[in-house]
Amino acid sequence: MQPPQLRVLFLAEGDAEDPSASGSGTPTSVINHLRLLGAKVDTADVEVYGARKAFALLGTWSPKRKRWVAKYHLSPIPYSLRSARAESATRAQRPDVTLQYGGTFGVPAAVGVPSFLYCDSHTLLSRSEAKSWGAQMTPSQLDAAVAEQQRVYESAAGIFTFSEYVRQSFLRDYKLSPERVITVHAGPNFDPASIAPAKARAATHVPTVLFVGREFDRKGGPVLLEAFRRVRTAVPNAKLLIAGPKTLDVQEPGVEFLGYLRKSEPAEASRLAAAFADADVFSLPTRHEPFGIVVLEAMFNGLPVVATDIWAIPEMVIEGETGFTVSRDDAATLAERLVRLLTQPDLARRLGDAGRVRAYEHFTWNKVAETMLRVMTASAKR
Numbered sequence: 204m205q206p207p208q209l210r211v212l213f214l215a216e217g218d219a220e221d222p223s224a225s226g227s228g229t230p231t232s233v234i235n236h237l238r239l240l241g242a243k244v245d246t247a248d249v250e251v252y253g254a255r256k257a258f259a260l261l262g263t264w265s266p267k268r269k270r271w272v273a274k275y276h277l278s279p280i281p282y283s284l285r286s287a288r289a290e291s292a293t294r295a296q297r298p299d300v301t302l303q304y305g306g307t308f309g310v311p312a313a314v315g316v317p318s319f320l321y322c323d324s325h326t327l328l329s330r331s332e333a334k335s336w337g338a339q340m341t342p343s344q345l346d347a348a349v350a351e352q353q354r355v356y357e358s359a360a361g362i363f364t365f366s367e368y369v370r371q372s373f374l375r376d377y378k379l380s381p382e383r384v385i386t387v388h389a390g391p392n393f394d395p396a397s398i399a400p401a402k403a404r405a406a407t408h409v410p411t412v413l414f415v416g417r418e419f420d421r422k423g424g425p426v427l428l429e430a431f432r433r434v435r436t437a438v439p440n441a442k443l444l445i446a447g448p449k450t451l452d453v454q455e456p457g458v459e460f461l462g463y464l465r466k467s468e469p470a471e472a473s474r475l476a477a478a479f480a481d482a483d484v485f486s487l488p489t490r491h492e493p494f495g496i497v498v499l500e501a502m503f504n505g506l507p508v509v510a511t512d513i514w515a516i517p518e519m520v521i522e523g524e525t526g527f528t529v530s531r532d533d534a535a536t537l538a539e540r541l542v543r544l545l546t547q548p549d550l551a552r553r554l555g556d557a558g559r560v561r562a563y564e565h566f567t568w569n570k571v572a573e574t575m576l577r578v579m580t581a582s583a584k585r
Contacts, residue, residue, distance in 0.1 A: 309355030366515030
C-alpha cells in the first residue's frame with residue numbers, strides 16, 4: 204500500500220508557479236521537484252493587493268526608494284498583512300505542512316500546522332551589507348523587523364538554508380537549535396540536460412568573459428568593467444558579454460551588451476545559452492550576494508568562475524579547483540585571475556570540468572527536494 208502524499212502548501216510573495224513572478228524562478232524549481240518526488244503541492248500568494256497594499260505602502264513611505272522597498276518588505280505593518288494572508292490560506296487548505304520562501308511573513312504557531320522556511324539570508328546577517336535591505340533601515344526599524352522574524356523563526360518546525368554560511372548565522376544570531384536549521388543548498392533554474400555538448404573552439408575564437416546579473420551595480424558590474432580594461436592590455440582581443448540589465452549605457456572596446464534575457468522566452472533563453480557556450484570564463488564580482496544561483500548555472504555549463512569571496516560563493520567556487528575568489532571591489536586581482544584563465548585554456552577547461560562535477564554532486568534541485576521532503580514528512584508524522 205502506497206503511503207499518502209505529503210500535502211504541502213507553498214507560500215510566497217507573488218505567484219510561486221510563475222518563474223518570472225517570484226524569487227527568480229527558485230520557488231517554481233522547488234515546487235516542481237517536490238511534485239516529482241510525490242508530494243502534493245498547492246501554492247498561495249501572500250502579497251497584499253488593493254487598498255491593503257496602498258495602506259502598507261503609505262505606512263512605509265520614504266523619499267529614498269531603496270529604504271521604502273526595504274521598509275515595505277520588513278516593517279511590522281506589511282509583515283503582519285502578509286502573515287494574515289498566509290494564516291488564512293493555511294486555515295482554508297489545512298495542509299500537512301507549510302513551506303514558505305523567505306522570512307518576510309510567517310504562519311502563526313496557533314494554526315497548528317508545522318511550518319518550514321527556505322531562506323538565503325536573514326535581516327540580522329545582512330544589516331552591515333550596504334546593498335541589503337537591512338542596511339537601508341534605521342536601528343529602531345531594524346529592531347522591529349528582527350523581533351517579528353525572531354518569533355517566526357522560533358515557532359518554525361524547521362528552516363532550510365541555501366548555504367552553510369547562512370545556517371551558521373541562524374544558529375549564532377537567533378540562538379536556534381542546530382537540528383532545526385538544515386542546509387539544503389539550491390540548484391540551477393534551468394534543466395542542465397538542455398546544455399548542448401561543448402564544441403571545439405575555432406581558431407578564430409575570441410577569449411570571452413561572461414557576466415549575468417540584473418542588478419548591475421550590486422552584482423559588481425562596475426568592478427568588472429574596471430578589471431576588464433586591465434584585461435584588454437594583456438589580451439587585446441578579449442570580449443566581455445554582459446547579460447541581465449534591461450538598460451546599460453556602456454560604450455567600451457570589447458564590451459557587448461546582450462540585455463535582459465528571460466529563460467521563460469525560448470528565443471531569449473537560446474541567446475543566453477549561446478552566451479554561456481561562447482564564454483571561456485564566468486565572472487560575478489558581486490558586492491552583496493546571499494547565494495548566487497547564476498554561479499551554479501555557469502558551473503553546470505562547465506565554465507570556471509571568478510567571483511567575490513562572500514556569503515555562499517566559497518561553498519561553490521573552490522579556490523584553485525573550480526575557479527577563483529577575490530575580495531570585494533578588488534579590480535586588480537580580478538583582472539589578474541581573468542587574464543590567467545583567458546590565456547591558459549587548459550587550466551580554464553580543467554577548473555570548468557571540476558566545477559560541473561561539483562555542481563552535479565552538491566547543487567541540484569532533486570537533492571534539495573529530497574532533503575526537504577524527508578524532513579517535512581518526519582515532522583508531519585509527529
